[in-house]
Structures are given as structure tokens and as C-alpha cells.
Amino acid sequence: MALVKVLLSLLLLQGIILKRVQSATCSKLGPCSCKNSNGGILDLSLLDSHDVSAPRFQGVVVSDNTNLEYDWNPCSSFSYQPDGSYNACKDVAVCQTTYNRQYHYDIGQHNKVSFENGDGDDVVIVYETDTDPSITRIILKCDHEKEADISGQAESPPFNYHMTLVSKHACFTSSSNSAAQSNGLSGGSTILIIFFSLVIVYVIGGVLFLKFYKKAEGTEIIPNKSLWKELPSLTKEGCLFVYGSICSRSPGYTEHK
Numbered sequence: 001m002a003l004v005k006v007l008l009s010l011l012l013l014q015g016i017i018l019k020r021v022q023s024a025t026c027s028k029l030g031p032c033s034c035k036n037s038n039g040g041i042l043d044l045s046l047l048d049s050h051d052v053s054a055p056r057f058q059g060v061v062v063s064d065n066t067n068l069e070y071d072w073n074p075c076s077s078f079s080y081q082p083d084g085s086y087n088a089c090k091d092v093a094v095c096q097t098t099y100n101r102q103y104h105y106d107i108g109q110h111n112k113v114s115f116e117n118g119d120g121d122d123v124v125i126v127y128e129t130d131t132d133p134s135i136t137r138i139i140l141k142c143d144h145e146k147e148a149d150i151s152g153q154a155e156s157p158p159f160n161y162h163m164t165l166v167s168k169h170a171c172f173t174s175s176s177n178s179a180a181q182s183n184g185l186s187g188g189s190t191i192l193i194i195f196f197s198l199v200i201v202y203v204i205g206g207v208l209f210l211k212f213y214k215k216a217e218g219t220e221i222i223p224n225k226s227l228w229k230e231l232p233s234l235t236k237e238g239c240l241f242v243y244g245s246i247c248s249r250s251p252g253y254t255e256h257k
Contacts, residue, residue, distance in 0.1 A: 032075035040172030048075035108136040142171035
């Protein structure tokens with residue numbers, strides 16, 4: 001039972017390390033694209049309509065209010081100026097429509113866009129406006145099997161609007177052909193993954209070998225047990241040696257280069 005707990009703990013540790021390595025802030029490249037610190041690029045340009053009067057996503061229903069809908073174009077601005085509207089959406093990224101699309105409200109512009117980290121690997125694209133405190137947050141969820149599924153959520157708190165996009169275009173990609181960068185990983189991240197993977201393989205392999213081949217029991221299943229037992233004292237002696245070497249220099253000692 002103890003052996004199983006050790007193996008599960010090691011696998012959990014590796015999962016945590018991989019998760020931390022892959023998580024990175026996304027820096028804005030343009031109105032609908034950003035780049036994380038591992039070199040991965042998120043680009044929504046293939047979802048844009050490039051039509052000044054017809055955004056890519058229209059009539060996104062708000063989950064708890066059948067009278068409200070959202071329209072959104074990821075990269076280029078669009079405008080609505082229907083007759084009798086209370087407030088037209090002009091050159092916007094996101095527009096809220098109400099009452100059978102009679103009324104329109106600007107709730108986000110491309111020149112006021114930023115990117116934030118969401119939960120897990122999600123990225124949140126944030127739009128603001130020039131005229132009021134409206135903020136629209138769209139959660140971008142990567143799914144390599146879906147073109148674009150979008151849903152609207154309730155306004156909460158007031159003037160804060162929410163949508164969720166699940167799409168293959170919300171995944172990080174890279175122009176590099178290397179396996180590491182195609183997964184959004186830097187060279188240093190790859191080295192860390194390889195190092196910890198080798199450590200885990202060494203420990204698990206050693207435990208299994210000693211347990212089932214050598215028939216070891218208890219703490220004897222730990223590979224190179226004597227080395228690990230002495231490691232703290234060896235580390236302490238090394239630190240004391242370095243510290244002693246520095247302190248033993250006379251006050252008037254001058255290093256000549």
C-alpha cells in the first residue's frame with residue numbers, strides 16, 4: 001500500500017510540474033491575438049467576418065434573459081445604426097441588443113482590448129469602452145474538435161458582460177516545426193520536463209526492481225538509499241566548507257585580477 005502511495009505521489013508531482021510549465025501570461029499582439037511566454041500564439045482571425053455590418057457571432061443568447069443578445073466580431077469593428085434605436089453601436093467589437101434587436105448598446109471596442117489568464121489553460125479576452133464602465137469578458141476555451149461554440153452568461157455585476165467561446169482557434173499554436181514549440185513550450189521548459197520525467201522513471205524503476213526482483217521490504221526499496229540518507233549531511237558539509245572558506249579570508253585580503 002505504501003508503494004502505491006509513493007508512485008501516485010510521484011505521478012501527481014509530475015502533473016503539477018507540467019501544468020505550471022505550460023501556464024503562461026498571454027501578451028497582446030493585436031485586437032484578436034496574443035502570445036504567451038512559451039512562444040505559443042492564440043489567433044482568432046479565422047473567426048472574423050471582415051464585414052462592417054455583419055459580425056461573425058450574432059444573436060448570442062444570454063442564458064438567463066431571453067430579451068438580451070450579444071453580437072461579437074473578434075478582430076474587426078462593425079456598426080449598427082438602425083432607425084429608432086436608443087443608442088447605435090458604432091465601430092465596436094461587442095454590441096448588446098435588446099427588445100427584438102431594436103435597441104443597441106456598445107459594450108466593447110477593439111482599441112480597448114486586453115488579455116488575461118483564466119482558469120487552467122483558458123484565456124480571457126477583455127473589452128472596455130470609451131464612454132461608460134461597460135466591460136465584456138469572453139472566456140476562450142481550447143477544443144481541437146470544435147470550430148466555434150459560443151454562449152452568453154448573465155450580466156454580473158452591473159455593466160459586466162460575459163461570454164464563453166469553445167473553439168480550435170482558441171488553442172495556442174506555433175510556426176516552429178519543433179515538437180517543443182508546437183506545444184507552446186520553451187527550451188528551458190522542455191529540459192525541466194525531461195529532467196523530472198527521468199527522475200520519476202529512475203525512482204519508480206528502482207522501486208519496482210528492488211521490490212519484485214531483489215525482494216526488498218520497507219525502506220530498502222528506495223533506490224540508492226544510503227546516498228539519499230547521506231545527502232542532507234553532505235549538503236550541509238558543502239555549505240559549511242564554502243562559508244568557512246569565505247570567512248577565513250583576512251580583512252585586508254584583496255583579490256588581484
